[in-house]
Each structure stands twice: as C-alpha cells, then as structure tokens.
Amino acid sequence: MKMSRALLAFAAATALTCSAALPAAADTWTRGFVVSAYEYAFRYGGRPDFTRGGEIEPGVDCPRGSTTHFANPDQTRIALARQKWRSQQDIDWIAAPPGLDQVRDPGQVRRYIWRRALAYRGYKRGIETYTNPWAADDPGQPQVTSRIADGLNLDGNVGPNDFVSPGGEKGVDNALYRAWGCDAPWRGNGNAPYALAVRDSMLFGLYTMVLRVSGNQDPMNDSDATVEIGYSPDKIVRDSRGGIAADYSYRILKSTQYTKLKAKITNGAVETEHVEHLHMPRIAYVYHMTGDMDLTKGKMRLDIAHDGLSGTGLIGGYKNWRDLYAEAAFVNDGGGLDVTRYEDHVALYFALRRNADGMYNEMTGQYDGISTAFRIKMSSAFVVDPDKPMEIPIVAGEQWRMKGTEANKAAFIKGAKTRIPQNPPPGVSQTAAFPTLERAMKDLPSRDFFLTLDRPHWPDGVGVDTYGNPIDDDGDRIDSRGNKLDERGNPLTPPQPQHQVSNGAPATVATGQER
C-alpha cells in the first residue's frame, strides 16, 4: 500500500511538472474508442417488442414485412417459373423434391436442391446467376416505403427522394436503406440476424475497428478536432458479462483501412468533413468478407457521452454498388444465404442498380454508387500507434477462400461490364451447392433427376470442397495424383477379395488325422 501511494504521489508530481514544462500540450486532448456494434443504418419500423417470431413483421418501413424469397415451396416455384426454359415438371420437382421424407435430413437436402436450381436463373440454361445476375429476369424486391431514415446528407441537397431523419433533418441520403431495408436478415429492432452476427464476430476477434478523436481545445467543444478511424490488430477485450471491457489499449494501423478527417465538436457532437474516400474496416461476419469499406464522399457524425466512456455514430458515404453486391452475395455462392435467410441476391442486384444515386459515371451516364450509412456504438479505449508500422494481419488458412471470393467478384464485374456471361471461377466453395448436394442426397429416390440440373464443371483437382480440398468433377475429394480420397482425406483402399469363412474344422485335415 505504501509503495502504491508513493508511486501515485510521484506520478502526480511528475505529471504536474511535465504540464508546466510543456504549456503547448496542456490543452491537447485525445479520446479513443473501440467499436462494439457496427451495422447498416436501417431504421426498423415494426413493433418495438418484435421478437422475430414470424420473421415478416410488417412496419412503417416495410408494409408487407421482411423479404420472403424462398421461404416456402410456393415462393421457390415463383422464382423458378421466371425461367421460360424450365418445364413445369422440373419446377414442381425442384420445389417439392419427390421422396424427400426418405433422406436423413430432408430440410437440408431441400435447401441444397433449391440452392443448385436457383444458382441458374439466366435467360438460358448454363448461366450461373450469382456471378451473372444481370443476365436474369429481375425477381423483384420489397423496398422501404417510409420517408424517415437514419443517415447523413451526403450531397448537401434536399432531393425529392431523400429521407428525413428521426430528428427532422431533411436531405438524408440513404438509398441503400430503401433498396435493402426490408431484407429479412438485416431487418430488426436491434436483433437482425446479420447485425448480431457482425457484432459477435467483432467481439470474438474477427476484426476490430477503433476511432481516435483528438483536439487542442476541449473534448466537448472543439472547432479544430481530428477523427481517425481504422483497423486494429488487437482483439476486443470483453468483460465478465461479455460486454466490452473499458479502457484497454488498441493499436490503430494506418493501413488501407484507415482515414483521418478534420472535425468540429459542439456539445459532444462530432461532425467531420467530407473526404473523397473514407477507408475503414468493412462490415463482416466471416473472414473472407473483411477488407476496406471505401466510401466515396464519406463523413461521420459521432455523439460522445459527457463522461467520454461511450458513444454512438453514423458513418455515411457512397458505396460502389457493384462492390457491395459482390461483398454481400459472395459470402459463399449467394444461394446459401438466400435459401436459409429468405433473401434474394439477384433481386438485391437490381434494387441496388435501380436505387443508385451517387458516383455519376460520365462514360456510362449511370450512377456507380449508392448512398449508404452505418450505425456504430463505441466504448472508451486507449487507441495508440503501433511501435512500428505494420500491415493488417492475414489468416493464412482462409486465403484460399478469400482468393475465391475475389475471383468471383472479378468475374462478376467483368460479366456486368462486357455483358458476356462468365463461368464461376474455381476455388469458390459451394457454388450451386456443389459438391455438397451430391453427398447429401445419396438416399434420395429422385437423386438422378437432380444430378441433371445445371452446375459448374471444372477439371479434376481445380474445384474445391467446403474446406478447400481439391475435388474431381464428380465432387469426390482427390489427391495430387487424381486418386480418390474419402471425405477425411484418407486413400480409398481397393476392394479386398472375400475370404472363405467356416466355423467347422477343415474336412480334409480331419479325415487325415483320423487315418
């Protein structure tokens, strides 16, 4: 105890001395924060006590509730009927696979079948739809009809399609909310499945986003403040209740996911300038979604609590809508999300395109960006520079998936630009549920029919399974020489000749002994 008191006294004295010696630094201040919640600023319009029971709670945002794409066989039938090249029997069998009750996991097998079929919705057979959504008929998307939205005025104008903020501010640009705000997994009263997934992924160390606010006047009122936002390589420290532990130290990397902005602070409300590009960590819940968000004409508005221990914020800007589509759809092949979460990324593609409102492209005469806003919550932390410059760490074991995702994005953009359908690149796990469906429907009586559905084909050893292992065109795992392996990677042993088995003594020997 004595030592501690002595230490404190000495530290206080030294601090006072330092302050006296450095008068210019006396008014400088810095506050750090680690982001604890990060989601699209979609304003839920249903009942406040909504608990996700029916998943389609109507509200002032979405009068008919959330999306219901592929929520049942009838919805799937509607989507399949848009392809004129399908026969009615094909549609009926895909929507309700015959003999499904004879497999071990009927719900899962049905989802895999839907996933395969829905991955091919182009104007003719053989065009993979998530890589080439532009080559499909627009499936339609429920959109937000409310005029109230969270977000920021990005263009300085009050346009006819702009929203009004809950506080009455006009000219709010958040076209992404209109396009995507009724999507089931992003819609909710703080309990949207994907919003929870993002939060949990951050809490469990997928990535960390930090902010540092500094100035030279007063933390609550400063006309010449600075805001920095970026990636931290340090995992979030949680307290005993699973929340954010306050005041731990996090390094901020001045990397491709870092931006420094000028700001003004009035009564704790931080308003930054517009910057041409606002770089920060991308919203993500799996590793291969992570990367640079890159908002054009971005800005931030933060509200910092008077005690400085917490804050909330809005981050806005125009996001390249093609990038956004790819980053949303290629979490896996697109279809996996659609059949489990009742969204439709093809419908999203058209909704993004239709609602694009920024980054005007003189060459094409069209908008490349869509106004976007993110909502964050943050907790007090020490945000410090690293001892030496460092890059964002990579997860080596996930690089194959990251590369596959990037390859799929490149193929999508090339196809959309040239309007020549592109094949889904190899290295993308689970395209059209291949080879998962082959394995899952071994007991399905109608299996042979579903094997005739379109799917990707790659040379042996080029395609991969769910874990990135090379497979052949049958979907079987193989080694580098093309030999088939079992699902655990063990060589398949050739069948052994059967041995004669007898419980009785050999008759000839017995006869000899008798003699």
Added chain:
Amino acid sequence: MKRSIATGVALVALCALAGISLAADPTATPALTPAPAKPAQASSDNLPLVPPAKPGVFTATKMGSDQFHLVVAGHKFTTQSDIEKYLTYRAAELTMEQKASWFTFVESRTKADTAPVPQRDPAGLRYSFRMEYFRPVWRYKTSSSPVWKSWSPFAGAAFITDGPKIITDFEVSADIVLHKGQMDDVNPLAFEAGAVSDLLINQVSPPE
C-alpha cells in the same frame, strides 16, 4: 521503493510523450486510395453483341420532348417473343443514347379493349422492369391479301392466327416516354434501360 519510483517515472514520461505525439502526429498520412478491382479486358469483350439492323428495320420518331414512336419492321416472321424482345432492346438502347435512364411504355388502348390495366402497388415488390408489360401493337400482311391487318395485345384476342408462314410483312410499334433520375419502380410500365439492355443483349437480333 526505488523500482516503483522508476516505473512511475517511466509511465508518466511515456504518457506525456504519447500525449504530445498524438496531438501533433507528424506521421499521420492522408487516406490511402486503394486500387479498385479492375476486370481483365480482352479485345473480344468489346465486340457488338447484337448485329446491326438493315435500313428500315428500326425507326424511332420523336413525338414530343421525351416521347418516341418506335417501329420494328420485317418480312420474315420468326416468333412474337423474338421480335418484341428486339423492339424492347431498341427502346432501352434509345433511352441510353438520349442520356436518359428509364422509360415508360405507353399502352395503346381503345375503349373496346378488355385486357386488365396493370395497377400500381406501392407496398408490393419493386422491379427494374416487368417484361410482360411491354406489349406493342402489331400490323401485318399475309400472302393471301395485300391489306394490312392489326393485332392489339389489349383486345383480348389470341395472337395472329393466320399462321406465321403466310406473313409477308409486319410492323411492331410502341410509344415510350424517356425519363432521367430516380426510376418510378411502382409503375408497372416503367423499365430501367440498363437492366433491360443487359438482359436482352445476348438474346436478340434484328428481324429480316
């Protein structure tokens, strides 16, 4: 005690230094601009996907500041769908050529027409286009008569029953109005030009 004091000095010094360096961070750099994803380009990517039409196959007549009357004419009937898709594609291309982004289809109805009028549905699904509502009017001649006959999709009658093999001339026409800015996606007769063009570009060719 000495060790505690030494630690304290170090801590305070570090804090002070950190405070000074953070307030006037000389190493801070402006935001980096990452290279956007650039798809590979091959020379074949820029080839025209739709063959050029022969003279007289497609005509667009300006009817007002933003309205056009479009006609696709030919002699060799293939299918209703093929020919109407070509007209739809040309409507989309014209819209983009005129620096507009979407168009509305003007239905050519008479009082006697029985086909239901498509309704707006503000709470329903939104679409970039509804191909089934691009319904042009037909005019045609057959080998058995030099007189033009007409067929309207709104009259409730079945499509041309004279048989495609005896059609010697046809004209398919539509009126469209061009628009800029945010698309009225509640309007069932609204078509986003870029999306329509994308869907049809690999499917259409001019009739002969």
